[in-house]
Amino acid sequence: RRLDSRSGISAGLLVEIQTPISSEPMESVYEVTGELGRGKFAVVKRCVEKGTGKVFAAKFLRKRRRGRDCRAEVIHEMAVLEMARNNARVVNLHAAYETDHDIVLLLEYAAGGEIFDHCVSEELLPEAQITRLIRQMLEGVHYLHQSNLVHLDLKPQNILLTSLSPPGDIKIVDFGLARRLGAVGELREILGTPEYVAPEILNYEPITTATDLWSVGVIAYMLVTGESPFAGDDKQETYLNVSQVNVDYSREAFSRVSELAVDFVRKLLVKAPEDRPSAADCMSHPWLWQHQFCLSPEPSPTSTRTVRERSCGAKWTAPPED
Ligand code: ADP
Numbered sequence: 001r002r003l004d005s006r007s008g009i010s011a012g013l014l015v016e017i018q019t020p021i022s023s024e025p026m027e028s029v030y031e032v033t034g035e036l037g038r039g040k041f042a043v044v045k046r047c048v049e050k051g052t053g054k055v056f057a058a059k060f061l062r063k064r065r066r067g068r069d070c071r072a073e074v075i076h077e078m079a080v081l082e083m084a085r086n087n088a089r090v091v092n093l094h095a096a097y098e099t100d101h102d103i104v105l106l107l108e109y110a111a112g113g114e115i116f117d118h119c120v121s122e123e124l125l126p127e128a129q130i131t132r133l134i135r136q137m138l139e140g141v142h143y144l145h146q147s148n149l150v151h152l153d154l155k156p157q158n159i160l161l162t163s164l165s166p167p168g169d170i171k172i173v174d175f176g177l178a179r180r181l182g183a184v185g186e187l188r189e190i191l192g193t194p195e196y197v198a199p200e201i202l203n204y205e206p207i208t209t210a211t212d213l214w215s216v217g218v219i220a221y222m223l224v225t226g227e228s229p230f231a232g233d234d235k236q237e238t239y240l241n242v243s244q245v246n247v248d249y250s251r252e253a254f255s256r257v258s259e260l261a262v263d264f265v266r267k268l269l270v271k272a273p274e275d276r277p278s279a280a281d282c283m284s285h286p287w288l289w290q291h292q293f294c295l296s297p298e299p300s301p302t303s304t305r306t307v308r309e310r311s312c313g314a315k316w317t318a319p320p321e322d
């Protein structure tokens with residue numbers, strides 16, 4: 001059993017895409033410039049559409065990984081992005097190209113970088129900004145879950161911002177590990193990054209939408225405290241911290257924020273997946289709304305209107321029923 005393994009995955013992959021994959025040289029349409037980020041099998045570069053001057057992020061995904069043909073995984077990632085295309089909290093897929101080694105996804109550019117940079121203790125965001133970003137993240141997660149999709153790799157490196165300062169709106173990226181639930185049988189896979197994965201993943205127990213909500217709890221903890229709640233000195237220690245839900249809720253860690261923040265995180269970092277609130281439940285938590293009148297109103301994407309209307313109308317103590 002290995003963590004962070006992207007090989008040997010075949011179940012539950014989507015195979016149908018609408019976006020054509022062009023074999024034309026993308027250099028004739030785009031000028032590829034600097035690197036924005038990279039992972040194990042992908043490099044993301046900034047690029048400019050020559051005709052319009054519009055900026056995109058080009059994610060170069062290797063077709064062969066560890067000697068294996070992984071085209072199906074890339075097609076799956078495209079298909080998930082297409083399924084979530086109507087939600088403003090999920091990065092938009094603009095076009096796709098194919099080269100000898102890569103499939104290149106031209107993605108909407110998120111100029112503000114990763115929210116990871118706001119999880120570093122020196123430069124934490126004000127509480128009102130944190131709750132705004134978490135509400136947006138929950139809107140996106142709720143949309144995915146309604147479509148029976150689970151992200152399974154939610155972490156501060158995969159939540160981007162449209163602008164840096166002041167912080168813009170969030171865009172969820174990196175659907176490489178995302179899966180469709182309920183197709184054939186249960187989903188049990190060892191995926192993700194130890195620091196951010198839920199206990200059920202470590203224990204090889206069934207994966208559900210609640211798995212993503214654990215990660216939302218970890219991200220919220222990090223935005224609020226500037227610390228990763230389960231990170232140990234080594235992998236073993238991290239696993240142990242996760243499986244024992246060993247979390248520091250001390251006053252010192254949460255000195256900057258209201259008591260409600262602790263309550264929000266506590267409700268998500270719960271070992272039993274069935275005891276965690278859903279994304280819609282979370283939206284009615286009072287912590288997320290206490291500062292809402294301090295900020296200018298944000299445009300609400302039509303597709304998540306139900307959540308917003310429901311939670312605005314609901315009493316704080318009564319989560320909306322599904
Ligand atoms: P990987 O699967 O290798 O983790 P990601 O899709 O997470 O690939 O992209 C890697 C990094 O590239 C991200 O963490 C982010 O820093 C950057 N990146 C990805 N997509 C975009 C985008 N649309 N706009 C700006 N930066 C991006």
Ligand code: MG
Nearest residue numbers: 039157158174
């Ligand atoms: Mg990533």
